[in-house]
Amino acid sequence: MGEEKQEQPTLTELIETDFLKCKHCNKRYASPVLLPCLHAFCQDCLTTLPQKEVTNGNSRKLVQFQCPLCHSTVTVSKEMSPTPFLQSLCQLHTFKHTSGRTCSYCRFDGKNEAAEALCLDCVDDMCEACTTAHKKTRLTRNHTIAPYNQILNGLFDHDIRNCQEPLCPKHSAPFVNFCRDCEMLTCKTCNAESHRGHSLEQMEAALTRLQPEAKSFVQGLRKRVPTLTEYQAFLKAQLQNLEKTRSEVVEAVKQQAENIHAMVDAHRDVTLAELDKEFSKEEATINGRSKDLDVAKKSLESNAEFLGHLLALGSPPEVLQLHAAIMARLKQLIQMQPNAMTQRLAPSFQPGPASLQNMRIMFGTLDLQRVPINQEEGGPKAKLSISTLLPEPLDPPQLITSIPVKQENDCKEVWPSGLCLRKEKMVVVDRDNKKVKIFDCNSKPAKLTFQFSGKAEHMLKQPFDAVLLENGVVVVTDHEAEKVKIFDVTGKWIGDLEGDFRHPRGIAADNKGQLVVVDGLLLRLTVHDADNGKLVRTIPATDASGNKLLVDPFYVAITEAGHIVVTDHAAPNIKVFSMEGQHLATYGRYGTSASEVLKPYGVCVDRYGQMFVADSDNHRIHLLLPDGTFSKFLLNHRHKVAHPVTLAINSEGHLLVGEAFGKVKVFKYL
Structure with missing residues (x-):
């Protein structure tokens, strides 16, 4: 060619x-x-x-x-x-x-x-x-x-x-030569100052020498274009093959979806048929009772009519002759009670835990394997099966250890209002002693390695919660100071989070370098950049009509999916928002039964998306499914849990429970 x-x-x-x-x-x-x-x-x-x-x-x-x-x-x-x-x-x-x-x-x-x-x-x-x-x-x-x-x-x-x-950028003079040693243009001053003794040539001569080489490079580049064109055709063929494979995979995915839809539809029909059956039974019962009442009503009306006429028109002998029969019937009528219903059908539908994770497990996995370019695509690979959609918690959970938080120099009883972990370090916020205590979890038992309270104008006034960042920085909410303070690994104050705070309480960090703070007075959430403390966005936490959803919020946690979970003393006690501020879900009523909370405090989320809520006054920990529905009471007073305040999950997947008045208990729950 x-x-x-x-x-x-x-x-x-x-x-x-x-x-x-x-x-x-x-x-x-x-x-x-x-x-x-x-x-x-x-x-x-x-x-x-x-x-x-x-x-x-x-x-x-x-x-x-x-x-x-x-x-x-x-x-x-x-x-x-x-x-x-x-x-x-x-x-x-x-x-x-x-x-x-x-x-x-x-x-x-x-x-x-x-x-x-x-x-x-x-x-x-x-x-x-x-x-x-x-x-x-x-x-x-x-x-x-x-x-x-x-x-x-x-x-x-x-x-x-x-x-x-x-012009020469250094001397603003015209170029006169090309230095072969330095491969650069030079002016007269350059020649005298920094290119003395170098091989200099006139620009025209240098161009004559270098231009053929440059042109040959250009020709070489242009010769490569047909090769690239051929490879482009090969890639086009690969694209066509990819589209064919894609169509096959799409068909398999659609078929699986249709199969699942068919099973769901069949189960729906069975469920609705069961509902119709019970409705028919209830309807027949109600109609039967109604007919009985109709007969009784007609009987009463007939008796009343006869007695009315008898008493009005009958002679004394006629009335007295029927006296015994009349009195017996009247006693029957007085004692007669309608066959009342003691129970009624009250149907409802409780959706199952239809979380995205469980749906993916049920639907199947898309294997995006890569193979050598000339190798045919392989069939489905053998994979480990998942026996349950979500792991089954231990019953009962196993107490691993109990870590005392109170120290000899504490003036007051310990109130661990904040708890967070990062690798081997555990940070406890002791609200009443106005301290942040850092423990080494590698020690058995965990050992206090450092504590601080801030200094001078940056002294902690009433710390509430904290997060420990990857770089060792500790960010502490101080609701009396109306600030969120940042301290380095030595306890030295290095700044505050940007924003207007009135009663900052819970704080949490996500996996994208963002911090979320809940304000108990302004009733809102704020999102901050963990690297510089700048305010990223404010989440007003309102419904579609602009009404405040938060009433008395305390703690906050962030799921792997980036959803914000907030505990609130006002029912519903758990509110879930997207990072953009959309209200997603609620959970909990006031009380002591299942799905009821007396005083919710700490909240945390494990790697499966399951949520844990500290119900302090009921002395128990609620375990919620990823969709926010109640699963079980994971811990209660029978497990020697008393007034749980704060919760956290460590790197081993154990649940840490900070109790009022001084202990952090570690439980293995899976």
């Missing part, structure tokens, strides 16, 4: 193409910078990319980032200079689009005259009058004047390019 000759566009054509558009912002270049990978971008666009500062052997400051086009790692000087070739073409493009250009000289006199021409030597815009004067002045009479209407038609493109000589 013969090589197809690439047609080179003219200069006029080139500057009107996308060649002068930045591949990042898709606009005309503004100070174009050419990267080592030969991809150009606006200087400002490059500054917006994520950059890392590095230094070379000469301690020169450089920046490192990824090219937005080819994604290769680029290391360049921090002071990136525009590329003269692209800068000059952009300037030519600007000259050819004269809209709004005004005379440079008239502006000195405060005038605003439209520019009619451009002096290529001075690079000044001129009106018609100034153009005439420019041609008459001795110093400028030999300058090249280009009318803008002719520039627009491309008549001065090459004249303008000939006047666009790049």
